[in-house]
Amino acid sequence: MSDALDDQALVNSGQQEFLTFTLGEEEYAIDILKVQEIRGYDGVTRIANTPSYIKGVINMRGVIVPVVDMRIKFNVGEVVYDQFTVMIILNLGERIVGMVVDGVSDVIALDPEQIRPAPEFGATLDTEYLQGLATLAKDQEGNQERMAIVVDIEKLMTSGDMGLMDQVVQAG
Amino acid sequence: MSVDLSQFHQVFIDEAYEHLATMENLLLAVDLDDPNLDDLNAIFRAAHSIKGGAGTFGFTDIADLTHALETLLDRLRKQELEPTDEMIEAFLQASDLLGRLLDAHQQGEESDQEAIQANKAELIRLAEADQEVAADQPSEPPLASASPQGGEGHWLIQLHPKEDVFAKGASHEAINEDLKALGPLEILQQPAEGKASWRLQADVGREQLEEIFAWVCEPQEVTFSREEAPLAEPSDDDGFGFFVDEKDLPAAQDAVEADQGFGFFVDTADLPAAKEQQEADQGYGFFVDEQELPIKQAADEKASAGSVSREVSKPTSPAKAQSKTSVDTSIRVGVEKVDQLINLVGELVITRSMLAQSLSVLDPIEHENIHNGLANLERNSRDLQEAVMSIRMLPINFVFGRFPRVVRDLTKKMHKKVKLKLVGEETELDKGLIEKLSDPLTHLVRNSIDHGIESPEERVAAGKPEEGTITLSASHQGGSILVEIHDDGAGLNREKLLAKAQEKGVPLSDNPTDKEVWQLIFAAGFSTAKEVTDVSGRGVGMDVVSRNISEMKGQIEIDSVEGEGTRIGLRLPLTLAILDGMSLRVGDEVFILPLTRILESLQPDKSQLKTVAGKGRVVHIRGEYLPLVPLYKVFNLEPRVTKPEQGILVVVESIHGKLALFVDELIAQDQVVIKSLETHYRKVEGISGATIMGDGRVALIIDIERLAKMNA
Numbered sequence: 001m002s003d004a005l006d007d008q009a010l011v012n013s014g015q016q017e018f019l020t021f022t023l024g025e026e027e028y029a030i031d032i033l034k035v036q037e038i039r040g041y042d043g044v045t046r047i048a049n050t051p052s053y054i055k056g057v058i059n060m061r062g063v064i065v066p067v068v069d070m071r072i073k074f075n076v077g078e079v080v081y082d083q084f085t086v087m088i089i090l091n092l093g094e095r096i097v098g099m100v101v102d103g104v105s106d107v108i109a110l111d112p113e114q115i116r117p118a119p120e121f122g123a124t125l126d127t128e129y130l131q132g133l134a135t136l137a138k139d140q141e142g143n144q145e146r147m148a149i150v151v152d153i154e155k156l157m158t159s160g161d162m163g164l165m166d167q168v169v170q171a172g
Numbered sequence: 173m174s175v176d177l178s179q180f181h182q183v184f185i186d187e188a189y190e191h192l193a194t195m196e197n198l199l200l201a202v203d204l205d206d207p208n209l210d211d212l213n214a215i216f217r218a219a220h221s222i223k224g225g226a227g228t229f230g231f232t233d234i235a236d237l238t239h240a241l242e243t244l245l246d247r248l249r250k251q252e253l254e255p256t257d258e259m260i261e262a263f264l265q266a267s268d269l270l271g272r273l274l275d276a277h278q279q280g281e282e283s284d285q286e287a288i289q290a291n292k293a294e295l296i297r298l299a300e301a302d303q304e305v306a307a308d309q310p311s312e313p314p315l316a317s318a319s320p321q322g323g324e325g326h327w328l329i330q331l332h333p334k335e336d337v338f339a340k341g342a343s344h345e346a347i348n349e350d351l352k353a354l355g356p357l358e359i360l361q362q363p364a365e366g367k368a369s370w371r372l373q374a375d376v377g378r379e380q381l382e383e384i385f386a387w388v389c390e391p392q393e394v395t396f397s398r399e400e401a402p403l404a405e406p407s408d409d410d411g412f413g414f415f416v417d418e419k420d421l422p423a424a425q426d427a428v429e430a431d432q433g434f435g436f437f438v439d440t441a442d443l444p445a446a447k448e449q450q451e452a453d454q455g456y457g458f459f460v461d462e463q464e465l466p467i468k469q470a471a472d473e474k475a476s477a478g479s480v481s482r483e484v485s486k487p488t489s490p491a492k493a494q495s496k497t498s499v500d501t502s503i504r505v506g507v508e509k510v511d512q513l514i515n516l517v518g519e520l521v522i523t524r525s526m527l528a529q530s531l532s533v534l535d536p537i538e539h540e541n542i543h544n545g546l547a548n549l550e551r552n553s554r555d556l557q558e559a560v561m562s563i564r565m566l567p568i569n570f571v572f573g574r575f576p577r578v579v580r581d582l583t584k585k586m587h588k589k590v591k592l593k594l595v596g597e598e599t600e601l602d603k604g605l606i607e608k609l610s611d612p613l614t615h616l617v618r619n620s621i622d623h624g625i626e627s628p629e630e631r632v633a634a635g636k637p638e639e640g641t642i643t644l645s646a647s648h649q650g651g652s653i654l655v656e657i658h659d660d661g662a663g664l665n666r667e668k669l670l671a672k673a674q675e676k677g678v679p680l681s682d683n684p685t686d687k688e689v690w691q692l693i694f695a696a697g698f699s700t701a702k703e704v705t706d707v708s709g710r711g712v713g714m715d716v717v718s719r720n721i722s723e724m725k726g727q728i729e730i731d732s733v734e735g736e737g738t739r740i741g742l743r744l745p746l747t748l749a750i751l752d753g754m755s756l757r758v759g760d761e762v763f764i765l766p767l768t769r770i771l772e773s774l775q776p777d778k779s780q781l782k783t784v785a786g787k788g789r790v791v792h793i794r795g796e797y798l799p800l801v802p803l804y805k806v807f808n809l810e811p812r813v814t815k816p817e818q819g820i821l822v823v824v825e826s827i828h829g830k831l832a833l834f835v836d837e838l839i840a841q842d843q844v845v846i847k848s849l850e851t852h853y854r855k856v857e858g859i860s861g862a863t864i865m866g867d868g869r870v871a872l873i874i875d876i877e878r879l880a881k882m883n884a
Contacts, residue, residue, distance in 0.1 A: 045870040046761055047856055048807035057853060059522075059864045062515035066853040096852045165854050 015109045020148050021101040024076030029148040034090050041085035067098040077102040092154045110134050129156040184225045191218040196267050200576040212249040234273050240292045241266050244299035262294050327372040328397045350384045510563050517557045518845050525866035568646045569597040571610045582621045589628050595645035601653050612717040616657045624661030655742040664732040690730035694718035751846050755839040759809035762871040769876050771823045778817050791832045801883050802834040812836045826880035
């Protein structure tokens with residue numbers, strides 16, 4: 001009930017919630033409504049003759065879902081697979097994709113005006129897929145201000161760059 | 173009264189489509205020389221149900237058209253008119269129009285009013301063509317015998333002799349006595365100048381009455397007419413009007429029309445009809461007030477069931493007719509719900525095997541209960557899986573059912589005579605396949621009619637029966653389904669095909685076998701038809717057929733004998749959802765091979781392996797040299813064994829020939845649920861799909877055709 005009230009409050013204030021995760025040194029934020037669940041890295045079946053960052057497919061309760069390792073794709077972080085490896089399952093409209101990242105950090109609420117346009121350079125990701133940059137306030141432990149890169153994850157995952165879809169789908 | 177009816181629109185539309193389909197099937201089955209009353213009644217009921225629903229939901233155009241349809245049908249089923257080809261044609265047209273109207277309503281589009289009016293006019297013309305004639309003749313006794321309330325009907329007897337029969341010695345008293353013997357009698361008109369009339373409440377045949385009057389006057393001097401007295405009183409209209417509410421307007425109009433049209437003592441058999449309409453409409457009016465759709469349907473069914481029982485003074489089988497309409501035991505469920513169910517059951521099976529795996533360490537004697545429970549769980553979940561899978565299975569009649577119409581229309585258009593025979597309509601296959609089968613089958617049937625079956629003259633000249641036969645058959649053959657289209661037409665012409673192939677520049681071997689030549693008809697843009705008709709001849713159809721069938725993982729076989737006919741066989745898997753497969757291991761990965769494609773598996777001897785320069789390796793098996801395809805190379809894996817003599821060779825068959833796949837080991841034979849990789853990912857070369865294994869991992873299913881191509 002209180003969740004519902006919170007949600008309502010969020011909607012009223014125009015704020016949006018984001019899930020932040022780390023890739024190497026950088027912190028990224030994605031729309032939390034696109035996140036279906038977060039789970040460990042396990043039981044991935046390899047697919048032959050695909051780029052190395054496409055790790056294969058997993059069984060998500062009867063649904064076959066491809067897994068992308070963002071660390072390999074963007075050449076950051078340390079590529080190890082152990083019990084701490086985290087996979088974010090994204091629900092992008094009709095498609096479900098698993099994405100391996102270095103770590104999941106937080107859920108934050110951002111006002112639209114908190115998101116600043118991104119400069120033309122500076123991030124690992126192509127600026128085309130960036131919604132902007134957001135400054136995160138100091139947390140209670142007194143850590144210093146951080147910057148999160150807000151990513152349009154749907155646009156990124158459905159792009160031809162990722163090779164997750166047939167080109168026909170791309171055109172349409 | 174302010175309940176929103178639109179929530180029921182979809183239900184009505186779905187139902188109406190069903191009624192239409194029933195109607196069409198029955199119409200096509202009508203034998204013009206000996207129409208079956210049950211069938212005519214069933215058609216009438218279907219039309220009536222559509223009208224009722226349409227009226228309730230305010231689809232006045234549909235209600236209007238069905239009303240015209242119903243009027244004609246009503247006269248047919250009462251045997252006042254003989255069905256003619258013209259009528260059937262008009263009915264079919266009407267049913268097409270209704271289908272289009274339903275589409276239009278569903279999509280909120282405008283309907284084609286002109287066509288409706290034209291068809292309506294035609295129906296009315298047909299219905300009334302006979303009206304005057306019918307009124308003049310001493311009308312046939314209607315078949316109606318018992319009124320729906322269970323009361324008896326009345327005979328209205330009118331004596332109108334040329335001469336005063338009573339003056340000539342006939343005894344009014346004697347007639348009264350004789351009639352009284354049959355049932356309660358009411359004298360309506362005392363004899364005056366020979367004229368007299370009676371109302372007899374008795375359930376007797378016309379013959380009995382004729383007998384009584386035989387010695388009184390000439391047969392044409394007395395009329396007997398059937399009436400359902402109590403309800404036929406015009407005063408009843410008031411009471412009836414009470415039930416009418418605005419939503420019921422079209423239906424109400426009906427009844428009024430009927431009353432106006434037939435009047436009170438019109439001495440025809442139309443009275444029961446008027447009454448019946450009232451009765452049915454009352455049912456509607458009343459129940460519509462309740463705003464309860466299911467009840468309305470029930471009323472509808474009751475009404476139609478009632479009309480059936482009234483018609484069965486003939487020794488037909490009332491029980492059968494009633495059971496047809498009484499209870500609908502099926503539920504309409506969305507396919508996605510069924511698929512979800514299949515997924516969930518699949519999950520259940522996987523969870524069970526994981527549970528079994530972790531419990532296998534427990535001592536079987538100490539934990540006997542757990543092991544027994546697990547065994548039960550396994551049996552139950554397997555049964556459940558089978559039961560759920562069977563939901564997706566439908567009889568092939570869903571596709572075959574449309575062909576009587578297709579054949580009828582095409583033969584008409586092309587002035588040919590073709591009889592369609594359906595065999596094995598109850599054969600069940602997956603719903604997904606049924607939907608995909610419909611297009612290719614239509615093409616094949618069209619082709620058979622257009623190119624296969626000759627014109628009646630040619631057939632007679634060739635010493636064949638004037639009427640050609642096309643047989644559509646379906647049967648289970650092992651793990652697959654064989655659908656055949658067989659015609660007794662001209663057959664394929666080898667020379668013509670070869671000449672055409674040359675003209676089009678289709679590559680062919682020097683001395684092609686018949687099978688190779690027949691395959692030519694599936695090449696795109698290939699048609700030997702002398703001219704392009706609007707039915708076929710563009711050379712597109714067969715191309716579509718072959719593509720659709722291979723999409724369904726099926727195969728096409730053609731046999732043809734010139735002058736005797738052609739047989740085209742489509743061999744299809746039972747279902748697209750389940751595959752009998754062999755699981756095998758390459759490195760750390762598990763793959764599935766379709767079992768139907770596996771010919772044998774063996775461990776080769778070193779001496780059987782040969783190297784062909786530049787072409788890789790081949791394996792020599794019983795005189796044949798088969799290309800050796802190491803799967804670890806195709807799929808870029810780290811194998812456990814790299815020497816074929818240490819692993820296993822699986823010989824598979826593809827349309828490009830046999831292949832020997834080299835794998836690490838075979839694991840087991842499994843029935844697997846096929847899942848698409850493309851839903852969330854994309855097509856993968858050499859892989860046709862994926863499945864989930866007992867341990868919850870994904871295994872890929874190998875596409876042998878693609879593999880063969882990749883290797884070629």
